[in-house]
Amino acid sequence: MHAYRTHTCGELRKEHVGRTVRLSGWVNRRRDHGGLLFIDLRDHYGITQCVVEPDGKAFAAADQARSEWVLTLTGRVVARTAGTVNEDMPTGEVEIRIEDVSVQSQAQELPLPVFGDLDYPEDTRLKYRFLDLRRERLHRNITLRSRVISTIRRRMISQGFTEFQTPILTASSPEGARDFLVPSRLHPGKFYALPQAPQQFKQLIMVAGFDRYFQIAPCFRDEDARADRSPGEFYQLDLEMSFVTQDDVFAAVEPVLHGTFGEFADGRDCGPANFPHITYQDSMLRYGNDKPDLRNPLVIADVGDVFARDDVAFKAFKDKTVRAIPAPGAGAQPRSWFDKIDGWAKSEMGAAGLGYIVLGDDGGKGPIAKFLPQPALEALVAKCGLKPGDAVFFSADAKTERAAILAGHTRTRIGRDLGLINDKEFRFCWIVDFPMYEWNEDEKRIDFSHNPFSMPQYAREKFLNLDKGDKDTILGLKAYQYDIVCNGIELSSGAIRNHDPEVMLKAFEIAGYAREETEVKFAGMLNAFRYGAPPHGGTAPGIDRIVMLIAGEENLREVTMFPMNQQAQDLMMNAPSEVSAKQLRELHIRTVAPE
């Protein structure tokens, strides 16, 4: 007989009755009846009830065992009598009569119980991650993650993509997020950077003629965390294709994502196989962000012109962008509901507040209703598609973008509050036509608004002839830049790339990088483009976010095996940590305490 097990804890059924078997696992639960001792033994595969009576020779040893001890139990499989069968367990028709107990490992009193599904504090869960991972929810999520990655690989390969690895130690690049730096021992004062994404490498792979690349790629960005943004590191399904238009990329990615979600949907509706296209501009207006949750039926309307009317005397909204967020049926909500929404906008969103109007059968009610005479109210109702019993909130700001963003948050808040969001569906869309540049008000200059390597949607000759005086034209330029969004989560960002060295130098010049500087910073890629570069493009869906959505979780930590906390610390491994003076000397590094 094997030293540890003949079967797993999830394996035994009626047909095994009579066999002598050996199981190993953790004590999930112990029930002591004095005259009868039950031990539920758990491993990766399941749980099996084991039982021993006081006159059995194994009783004394079994009686010692406590939660989470690791035991090897040997005994005969017996059928449970009618009435003692547990129909909730796959192994519930049988149990093991314990004849021999071998203690492999003991456990101290647990800081985090494995049994049960209570919530525990995040820092405890992170410090004792190995215990949390034993619990059903995380164990299931992490296993799901593996299956999702496995199916993605299979789908990519079957579509003719080839997986390659790219360097982890590379060069820092300007633009984009803050880099993680690694000091060089051999080159004093110089640093490697961990890749924010294998962006340049995958483009070089296209220049190298490999045609269709993908990788489950680790990416590193030193930016502050969010629930859907892990601190430090995350994984992308990085992919790139040669000789493709934007539509070719869409056609390649849609079946992979839609198919993967469908495979694990478990009854949830994944929407159409071809994702609808929404322009960036439309998305900002109608949904108040560039990652709309299309499960939410609310649509924002621009109503600045209503408040600009001569017969409307509400000064606070004059000369401002005003966006209206409908709240269908909210007329039935108590006054406190409206106050709560308004208070939320003030405290959490830093807004001046949200005006609102409730539509009765005989006109509008609410703090600002009196400023709208009947014709203005009718115009508002028509624009927002309101009916009696509905309410409408207003987000107003002198800055259009601020008004739009507040409206977006409000749309989300109201959609959730009113229970309008169906959590049994996935709604995908492409956000297209992102602006190439944006105005940086703080530093009074033009910045790339997204990926600096994207191809502008503008004729080559005209683009090369742009100069500083064409600011309006430049800020109006769109790029072949697109995102995939699912249920309000940005899953993917991609572009048709700029493979023309002259256009690329010009693109950087517009964003304030001298030609010489661009030549140095992107020497490898620019140089490559001068030796025959195919038109190419791609995208990079976030693996962690895909798994999070499929698992129905709201936080990436629930689908990450060993996550860091919001302050980018690993509480289990104690990272980051101090290093020895010798290590620092070797790296030519001296630390300076913050002020």
Place this chain on the structure above:
RNA sequence: GGGGGCGUAGCUCAGUUGGUUAGAGUGACGGCCUGUCACGCCGUAGGUCGCGGGUUCGAGCCCCGUCGCUCCCGCCA
């Protein structure tokens, strides 16, 4: 860097208007129990109420500061 929430037993939480010795469940330990599967019953131990200061006759509760966790804003090509 800024804002919101939380912090009481190993763990999950309650704790009224500021008022006697800070409670419950769970876990741990001991005892009883032959069919449980969140077993049940009895008992014992377990507390710097995150930390520091203040107000008060009196602070878990009020005020100020600080630390930790978390969510959000900034940031994230």
